Amino acid sequence: MTQPQPLPLICTVAVIGAGAMGAGIAQVAASAGHNVWLLDTRPDAAAQAITGIRAQFHKMAAKGKLSAAQAQAAGERLHVAHQLADLADAGLVIEAIVENLPIKHTLFADLEKVVSTHCILASNTSSISITAIGAALRHPERVAGLHFFNPAPLMALVEVVSGLATRPDVADTLLATATAWGKTAVHAKSTPGFIVNRVARPYYGEALRVLHEGGADCATLDAVMREAGGFRMGPFELMDMIGLDVNYAVTCSVWQAYFNDPRYTPSLIQRELTDAGFLGKKSGRGFYDYSAGAEKPAPSTEAAQACPLKWQFVATRTPRRRWHSDLLPQQCHLPTVPAAMVASSKWVRWRCLSPMVVPPPAMPPNQKHPTPC
Numbered sequence: 001m002t003q004p005q006p007l008p009l010i011c012t013v014a015v016i017g018a019g020a021m022g023a024g025i026a027q028v029a030a031s032a033g034h035n036v037w038l039l040d041t042r043p044d045a046a047a048q049a050i051t052g053i054r055a056q057f058h059k060m061a062a063k064g065k066l067s068a069a070q071a072q073a074a075g076e077r078l079h080v081a082h083q084l085a086d087l088a089d090a091g092l093v094i095e096a097i098v099e100n101l102p103i104k105h106t107l108f109a110d111l112e113k114v115v116s117t118h119c120i121l122a123s124n125t126s127s128i129s130i131t132a133i134g135a136a137l138r139h140p141e142r143v144a145g146l147h148f149f150n151p152a153p154l155m156a157l158v159e160v161v162s163g164l165a166t167r168p169d170v171a172d173t174l175l176a177t178a179t180a181w182g183k184t185a186v187h188a189k190s191t192p193g194f195i196v197n198r199v200a201r202p203y204y205g206e207a208l209r210v211l212h213e214g215g216a217d218c219a220t221l222d223a224v225m226r227e228a229g230g231f232r233m234g235p236f237e238l239m240d241m242i243g244l245d246v247n248y249a250v251t252c253s254v255w256q257a258y259f260n261d262p263r264y265t266p267s268l269i270q271r272e273l274t275d276a277g278f279l280g281k282k283s284g285r286g287f288y289d290y291s292a293g294a295e296k297p298a299p300s301t302e303a304a305q306a307c308p309l310k311w312q313f314v315a316t317r318t319p320r321r322r323w324h325s326d327l328l329p330q331q332c333h334l335p336t337v338p339a340a341m342v343a344s345s346k347w348v349r350w351r352c353l354s355p356m357v358v359p360p361p362a363m364p365p366n367q368k369h370p371t372p373c
């Protein structure tokens with residue numbers, strides 16, 4: 001059996017949508033050696049994205065990750081497309097536009113009139129059915145998902161998503177291509193949210209529920225998940241980075257695709273922020289304020305005064321999780337963590353045993369109770 005081959009470097013890659021994802025994917029493809037066309041309906045968006053990517057290449061050269069000649073050559077492989085017709089020669093088109101099925105349908109239907117029948121059509125959709133995207137086309141067998149994660153140049157994983165009509169060799173070529181581009185690629189079927197976005201829904205959804213219920217504020221929830229849970233970013237920081245409009249659209253899409261299963265119910269808080277145009281980092285405001293000089297709120301020490309549920313933490317020599325010691329004394333009653341250890345190291349290493357009921361300690365009258373873990 002012959003090994004699936006990646007798309008030859010001689011083939012041009014087209015990326016449609018020059019937002020957070022499209023720009024990142026264009027960078028990855030150009031780094032790998034392809035000529036890349038970038039198209040966006042927003043005036044100047046593609047040109048601005050290419051300027052940003054070239055700056056990234058030069059930064060990498062300055063850090064010694066690329067030679068100056070490689071950075072220059074990679075930058076020169078990027079081109080602005082002004083209309084779909086410019087993509088006629090592409091061997092692979094990766095769509096990274098708004099997460100909306102009718103809009104994606106229209107784009108792919110127009111695209112099909114322009115590109116050759118050998119061209120693979122891929123969508124970077126986070127959640128929309130690849131089967132449904134392909135269904136509106138004359139050649140659904142060459143349609144697949146090629147789902148990069150944000151930021152695409154840094155995140156290793158790529159999901160190659162097959163719809164019901166996707167030809168296996170198309171999915172195999174995409175998997176080999178993503179691998180040749182330095183990614184770790186996996187095959188997935190076109191189930192709602194595919195693998196990662198399905199599994200990740202509760203991370204956002206439950207955090208939004210706690211926020212809605214007034215259990216804790218964003219900064220506290222983020223700090224807990226980051227510092228104690230070992231996640232690189234808390235749920236609100238992550239939603240701000242992804243874009244609240246994108247994250248909300250994905251949540252709605254997964255919820256609807258599972259026949260309104262209450263586990264995936266979208267949050268009114270997220271809808272309000274999206275309606276207000278508070279989309280996260282890209283608009284300068286989301287759960288947090290990113291305007292110049294804005295201070296990031298500190299984790300609260302108020303939230304859990306009445307909460308009897310406490311966690312027991314035990315220092316361990318084989319840590320898997322860490323808790324920032326600045327948070328520790330206020331947030332937990334920790335009879336088992338030696339005070340000297342808290343004082344002596346920035347990171348207290350701990351192993352979470354099981355939840356247990358700890359009576360709130362007696363507090364001096366002028367002090368507040370600690371917050372929960």
Ligand SMILES: NC(=O)c1ccc[n+]([C@@H]2O[C@H](COP(=O)([O-])OP(=O)(O)OC[C@H]3O[C@@H](n4cnc5c(N)ncnc54)[C@H](O)[C@@H]3O)[C@@H](O)[C@H]2O)c1
Pocket residue numbers: 016017018019020021022039040041042045095096097098099100103107124125126127147148149150241242243246250
């Ligand atoms: N943001 C994330 O973390 C993330 C991660 C993985 C996948 N995705 C998916 O990638 C896609 C794009 O997300 P994003 O975060 O880059 O969005 P974005 O809002 O940052 O960018 C989308 C871009 O598409 C352009 N656009 C919209 N309609 C267009 C059209 N018909 N033709 C050409 N350009 C058009 C917009 O002008 C915009 O520049 C979505 O399907 C999203 O679900 C997003």
